[in-house]
Amino acid sequence: MNRRIRQLTAGLLLAYGLLFVQLNLLQAGPRRDVLLADPRNDRQVVRDFDGPRGPIVTADGVVVAQTVLTPDGPRTHQRRYPTGELFAHLTGHYTLTYGATQLERTQHDVLVGRTPEQQVRWLTGLGRSGDPTGTVRLTVRADLQQEARDALGDREGSVVLLDVRTGAVLALWSWPSYDPELVAVPDAGEAGRVLEFLNAFDSKPLLANSYQERYMPGSAFKVITTALGLEAGVIDLASTWPVATEWLPPQSTRPIGNYRGTPCGGDLAEVFRRSCNVPFAQLSVQLGPEAMVDGTARWGLDTAVPIDLPRPSASTFAPGLDYAANLPLLALGGFGQGEVQMTPLHMAMVAGAVANGGAMMTPYVVDATLDHRGVPLDVTQPRVWRRPLQPGTAATITELMVGVVREGTARCCLQLNGGVQAAAKTGTAQLNPVGEPERSHAWIMAFAPADAPRLAVAVVLKGTNAEISAGTGGTLAGPVARRVLNAGLAVTG
Amino acid sequence: MVMAGVLVTVAYVLASLGSTARIPARIGPFLAVVLGVLAVAHLATRRLAGAADPLLLPLAALLNGLGYVMIARLSDRLAALQAIWTVVGTVAFVLTLLVVRRVGDLSRYRWTLLAGAFVMLLLPLLPGLGYSSGGARIWVRLGPVTFQPGEFAKVALAVFFASYLAERRELIAARTWRLGPLRLPEPVHLLPIVLAWAGSVGIMVLQRDLGSSLLFFTLLVVMLWVATDRTAYLVGGFALFGLAALGAYHAFDHVQTRVTVWLDPWSDYYGKGYQLAQASYALAEGGLTGTGLGLGDPQRIPLAQNDFIFAALGEELGLLGSSLVLVSYLFLVGAGLRAATRTPRAVESLLAVGLSTILGVQAFIIIAGVIRVLPLTGVTLPFVSYGGSSLVANYLLLALLVRISDTATRRREGWR
Numbered sequence: 058m059n060r061r062i063r064q065l066t067a068g069l070l071l072a073y074g075l076l077f078v079q080l081n082l083l084q085a086g087p088r089r090d091v092l093l094a095d096p097r098n099d100r101q102v103v104r105d106f107d108g109p110r111g112p113i114v115t116a117d118g119v120v121v122a123q124t125v126l127t128p129d130g131p132r133t134h135q136r137r138y139p140t141g142e143l144f145a146h147l148t149g150h151y152t153l154t155y156g157a158t159q160l161e162r163t164q165h166d167v168l169v170g171r172t173p174e175q176q177v178r179w180l181t182g183l184g185r186s187g188d189p190t191g192t193v194r195l196t197v198r199a200d201l202q203q204e205a206r207d208a209l210g211d212r213e214g215s216v217v218l219l220d221v222r223t224g225a226v227l228a229l230w231s232w233p234s235y236d237p238e239l240v241a242v243p244d245a246g247e248a249g250r251v252l253e254f255l256n257a258f259d260s261k262p263l264l265a266n267s268y269q270e271r272y273m274p275g276s277a278f279k280v281i282t283t284a285l286g287l288e289a290g291v292i293d294l295a296s297t298w299p300v301a302t303e304w305l306p307p308q309s310t311r312p313i314g315n316y317r318g319t320p321c322g323g324d325l326a327e328v329f330r331r332s333c334n335v336p337f338a339q340l341s342v343q344l345g346p347e348a349m350v351d352g353t354a355r356w357g358l359d360t361a362v363p364i365d366l367p368r369p370s371a372s373t374f375a376p377g378l379d380y381a382a383n384l385p386l387l388a389l390g391g392f393g394q395g396e397v398q399m400t401p402l403h404m405a406m407v408a409g410a411v412a413n414g415g416a417m418m419t420p421y422v423v424d425a426t427l428d429h430r431g432v433p434l435d436v437t438q439p440r441v442w443r444r445p446l447q448p449g450t451a452a453t454i455t456e457l458m459v460g461v462v463r464e465g466t467a468r469c470c471l472q473l474n475g476g477v478q479a480a481a482k483t484g485t486a487q488l489n490p491v492g493e494p495e496r497s498h499a500w501i502m503a504f505a506p507a508d509a510p511r512l513a514v515a516v517v518l519k520g521t522n523a524e525i526s527a528g529t530g531g532t533l534a535g536p537v538a539r540r541v542l543n544a545g546l547a548v549t550g
Numbered sequence: 551m552v553m554a555g556v557l558v559t560v561a562y563v564l565a566s567l568g569s570t571a572r573i574p575a576r577i578g579p580f581l582a583v584v585l586g587v588l589a590v591a592h593l594a595t596r597r598l599a600g601a602a603d604p605l606l607l608p609l610a611a612l613l614n615g616l617g618y619v620m621i622a623r624l625s626d627r628l629a630a631l632q633a634i635w636t637v638v639g640t641v642a643f644v645l646t647l648l649v650v651r652r653v654g655d656l657s658r659y660r661w662t663l664l665a666g667a668f669v670m671l672l673l674p675l676l677p678g679l680g681y682s683s684g685g686a687r688i689w690v691r692l693g694p695v696t697f698q699p700g701e702f703a704k705v706a707l708a709v710f711f712a713s714y715l716a717e718r719r720e721l722i723a724a725r726t727w728r729l730g731p732l733r734l735p736e737p738v739h740l741l742p743i744v745l746a747w748a749g750s751v752g753i754m755v756l757q758r759d760l761g762s763s764l765l766f767f768t769l770l771v772v773m774l775w776v777a778t779d780r781t782a783y784l785v786g787g788f789a790l791f792g793l794a795a796l797g798a799y800h801a802f803d804h805v806q807t808r809v810t811v812w813l814d815p816w817s818d819y820y821g822k823g824y825q826l827a828q829a830s831y832a833l834a835e836g837g838l839t840g841t842g843l844g845l846g847d848p849q850r851i852p853l854a855q856n857d858f859i860f861a862a863l864g865e866e867l868g869l870l871g872s873s874l875v876l877v878s879y880l881f882l883v884g885a886g887l888r889a890a891t892r893t894p895r896a897v898e899s900l901l902a903v904g905l906s907t908i909l910g911v912q913a914f915i916i917i918a919g920v921i922r923v924l925p926l927t928g929v930t931l932p933f934v935s936y937g938g939s940s941l942v943a944n945y946l947l948l949a950l951l952v953r954i955s956d957t958a959t960r961r962r963e964g965w966r
Contacts, residue, residue: 059891061776083833084869092834
């Protein structure tokens with residue numbers, strides 16, 4: 058009998074061994090990672106939600122997201138957004154039921170203090186107090202963001218201001234926006250109704266239109282066409298175009314006309330500053346489908362811009378189009394019509410690339426992440442994204458863009474404080490088919506100072522009403538760019 | 551014993567610190583009740599069964615204490631009840647030690663015990679008295695008190711099997727009766743066992759309590775195997791069980807559901823699989839060292855204080871804590887089985903085997919179910935889970951083991 062008892066003991070040992078193996082798999086082995094990563098496993102999310110969370114602060118020290126204790130509330134912690142809608146598209150919102158968006162989502166681990174580096178510093182720190190939460194410091198300045206907002210007013214559109222030498226984003230504003238605090242309420246039902254309400258708008262207030270939406274760029278695109286023509290040696294400053302009102306592209310019976318059908322021609326500087334359409338349509342066809350598609354790809358079109366914010370849109374030049382079979386469309390593309398669409402951020406980067414001697418910097422909004430003591434964890438280093446043009450070409454384009462401000466389409470509206478010279482290109486993208494009521498986006502892209510560029514800006518006003526549609530990039534977007542550039546030059550070195 | 555007391559107290563304080571950042575307000579009463587009770591049980595054991603294996607009571611106390619800490623963390627109300635049941639359990643433990651001076655004496659009452667076991671198993675089926683909860687009809691309500699008589703039936707059955715088999719194991723092992731090519735023991739010797747087993751298992755199936763029927767079945771097969779020394783009983787028994795399981799799978803929807811959610815709890819995440827999925831999340835959350843007592847979210851596992859308390863412990867104490875629980879059961883069962891090998895008397899040995907098997911297999915069944923080694927069948931985790939009947943019955947069981955261990959050692963070493 059004792060032999061059997063020993064066998065029974067061995068059997069039970071074996072059975073418990075099985076349990077131990079499975080426990081190891083679940084608690085320390087590969088199954089654990091699978092379980093922790095399961096989207097239905099929201100334990101960590103819920104626990105984080107009732108815990109401390111670091112702030113998001115602007116480059117000029119304004120807190121735009123922070124967590125406060127709410128001992129009397131339904132939850133112990135509540136996320137607040139003191140600047141309301143001003144930074145909604147950067148911070149996003151942080152909710153229990155509807156998840157987190159924007160930096161609240163992508164910087165979550167830093168904010169709650171869970172990155173490995175933070176854990177190590179927290180655990181090894183002597184005399185620690187408080188909690189291990191981190192801080193996210195933006196490149197965006199609250200004063201410039203406010204200036205962009207005031208300049209745009211209640212018109213729908215976007216303003217993007219960049220440091221051309223680093224790619225740091227100094228303002229990233231688009232209207233309509235929304236107040237994240239209305240979404241981050243403890244009551245899930247209320248939050249759901251707010252989101253439903255916001256989603257009902259065609260203007261997409263929840264979306265950062267500044268980099269997640271794209272618009273037809275119109276003549277502002279001529280900067281890229283001109284640069285491609287110059288680099289290919291097809292045109293130079295001595296090139297001239299006869300005065301014409303329209304031109305019939307190949308494969309078509311419908312002529313392409315200048316803006317409002319005005320006669321237009323002259324040397325490169327003149328057709329650029331007056332923004333004639335015909336020369337750029339001809340240039341695009343002359344370069345040909347391949348050179349235009351490859352060239353615009355070098356400028357970053359048809360690729361999502363690598364900004365440190367979620368889901369950036371790609372500007373498009375050739376979204377699966379066969380331009381060889383559709384040369385009229387290629388001609389339209391030469392001056393930013395047809396199938397061409399750009400995000401306001403990308404437009405600012407185009408101005409930035411010209412301003413920066415041909416180097417297009419990777420844009421970023423997070424300057425640094427800081428640990429619980431304010432010591433940097435990760436400081437963003439400027440990086441070149443693309444080099445779409447040679448320094449010499451950039452200098453030529455700068456000259457052309459200065460001409461636009463001095464005596465071209467931006468003459469009216471881009472004279473900066475202290476006589477600082479700006480360089481710019483306007484765009485008035487015609488959205489309506491011929492014969493229908495006029496509808497157009499008003500664009501401007503600019504940088505300053507022209508001789509030693511520091512800042513680049515792009516402004517677009519969506520052609521949502523007759524007033525904007527009747528104006529031009531210069532008259533409507535120009536003053537917005539001027540205000541933002543003036544403010545930016547005043548506060549940055 | 552002191553270790554167990556200190557461990558449990560530290561765990562209790564930590565759990566409270568973790569969840570409310572305060573030294574628990576009830577620390578006084580807690581210490582008085584839990585530690586006082588443990589001390590009483592310990593002193594009683596020293597006095598009444600001083601030669602017993604010194605591992606048995608402390609391990610049970612440790613498991614009981616850990617379970618209590620977890621229950622207290624989950625619900626104040628249940629913790630108060632569990633404290634009362636702990637006292638009752640300890641009283642039952644001491645009384646058993648007082649009354650049962652020699653386990654062999656119980657043999658005299660084996661038929662009474664068998665009848666009692668049947669009555670207890672049948673009680674929940676009586677209209678007006680029994681009621682079902684969680685799909686199983688295994689509870690009895692008497693006024694404000696509800697209990698699961700099945701928990702006591704298993705101890706009674708173990709005693710019956712032990713005494714019956716001890717007396718007739720030679721006869722049962724003999725296999726003198728020919729049935730075709732098979733050679734079986736005389737049916738007259740086997741009959742009571744078959745009846746006892748069929749009856750209890752049948753009742754359990756009627757009550758839809760798969761876990762307990764698996765437990766009873768294993769108990770009988772193991773005891774027959776050990777008593778007769780014939781592996782045929784083990785093989786045949788499990789073959790029969792395999793057939794029964796297959797039949798049950800095809801016959802009952804709820805068995806099929808159990809198997810489906812065992813293989814993939816996420817196939818019915820918002821339904822039958824939810825509890826298992828949450829248990830897996832909890833264990834994963836715990837990792838190696840756990841979230842810390844009071845710092846996890848075990849309340850997110852539905853009914854974590856009952857069958858799933860192991861997952862709650864695994865979350866807050868990690869792999870280290872869950873392994874500690876496994877090891878505690880192994881040592882507890884090991885101590886029981888060691889007592890079984892030490893006593894020369896068949897009845898004591900068999901009873902020790904039976905009781906140890908109940909403990910070891912019951913803990914195995916529920917842990918295996920929670921961590922998805924086996925389909926989940928609801929039984930309590932002995933000493934740990936919330937539940938009065940289970941706790942009291944297990945203390946009774948422990949008292950018998952302590953008594954056997956004590957007797958064996960005394961006899962062997964010639965105490966007194």
